[in-house]
Amino acid sequence: MPGPTDRFGTRCVHAGQSPEAVTGAIATPVFQTSTYVQEGVGRHKGYEYARLQNPTREAAEANIAALEGGAHGIAFSSGLAAIECLAKVVAAGGRIVSEENLYGGAIRMFTQVLDRLGIEVVLVDSRDPGALGRAVRPGATRLVYLETPTNPLMRVTDIAAAAEVARAAGALLCVDNTFASPYNQTPLALGADVVVHSTTKYLNGHSDVLGGILVLDDDALAEEIHFVRKSTGPVPGPMDSWLTLRGTKTLHLRMPRHNENGMLTAEFLRDHPAVRAVHYPGLPSHPDHALAARQMSGFSGMVSAELAPDDAKRLAEGTRIFRLAESLGGVESMVCIPSLMTHASVPEPDRRRMGITDGLVRFSAGIEDGADLIEDLDRALRAGHTRKDGPAGPRRPARPPTAQTRKDGP
Ligand SMILES: *Cc1c(COP(=O)(O)O)cnc(C)c1O
DSSP states (O other): OOOTTSOHHHHHHHTTOOOOTTTOOSSOOOOOOSBOOOSBTTBOSSOOBTTTOOHHHHHHHHHHHHHHTOSEEEEESSHHHHHHHHHHHHHTTSEEEEESSOOHHHHHHHHHTGGGGTOEEEEEOTTOHHHHHHHOOTTTEEEEEEESSOTTTOOOOOHHHHHHHHHHTTOEEEEEOTTTHHHHOOGGGGTOSEEEEETTTTTTOSSOOOOEEEEEOOHHHHHHHHHHHHHHOOOOOHHHHHHHHHHHTTHHHHHHHHHHHHHHHHHHHHTOTTEEEEEOTTSTTSTTHHHHHHHOSOOOSEEEEEEOHHHHHHHHHHOSSSEEOSOOOSSSOEEEOTTTTTTTTSOHHHHHHHTOOTTEEEEEOOSSOHHHHHHHHHHHHHOSSOOOOGGGOSOOOOOOOOOOSOOSOO
16 A cells, blocks of 8 residues: 655655455546535535545645645635635635735735735745745734745745744745646755645646646645535535546656646747747846745746747647647646736736736647757747648637626636
8 A cells, every 4th residue: 555655756646545345446536526525414425415535636636745745635615715715714804925926826816816805915025035034924914825936036034034924924825836736845854834736737737738736745724624615615616626536646756747748838939039038947147046946946847938929829829739728737738928828817017017018928748759848939939920820720810709797817
């Protein structure tokens, strides 16, 4: 029976799973049920109702917790739902000090939603422990929150240093580990209290699930999060949990190729005359390369680059293999313009101050053959009018836009 001392690849395949009790099925079944029959009133097998318990979900939670080296995994219907639940549990009526360069949807929640729960969010450049230290208020700051590497500028924050600042103020440190994945970085081992993932990205890895998870060691905090999750309901369904579990079985095989293709992409862009700057922590020219090399064992497939805005648009629309799409971390390579897509919800002055310009292009290098990816970028940067219809043939007829209350991205 595989156990917690197993190496990473073995945990990917086995952690949280054992043969099904009745048949011995080696694959964890999809327990597609909303409720469980009780033997007598209040007498049951530990399963009452699907919002509370689901064996497929529990297997995925235990699996990812083992990959992050944490005691508890608590899954959610999306990454944002996981972040929101944590904020509600630890910071209601208090203060969050957060890195300013985050996933756009997280910034929108922090600046436009959490204030309704009486949570004040202060955004800082967390690369500077001094700035972090000045922003935290002992007694009021409940949570220090950061992403590293950040989305989309690939800034790198020293997790151990941030953990010290948080601890000194009596706050918890949460690290969004979506960009690195536990294959490349394990924040709990560096002193973080909670790790959050959008499992939508590398953990599931196949662009077919929306999900999130919190991983942590503290038993009392885990119990409180379980209580709030069951009381508010943002749980992932059994099929999504199963797909995520299917995805993590190959995380240790996928990530080396993502890392390799990320590096190839970054090096190609660095050497291209149309590219003004490349942001990739794996390049020695990255301002925090030494720190990244210390706290990460690989640099993932996420790369961003600064071009003239026209070139950026031409590149993003001109590639054939890198698909123009929001999201990342899938086996398929993707490209986007954060200012107009993933980060459209961030106010323009904030975007400009941080350097999220219309010329910034974000790449998620997939697991295709790296030589094809480079040829794809090369062709798109050369051709002025490559169409992105791809092998699927003619474009679909335009459909009227669906009703949306605000046009500010996902
Ligand atoms: C996508 C993403 C999120 C949000 O996750 P969803 O699953 O889309 O809700 C949060 N953080 C990062 C870094 C992301 O890339």
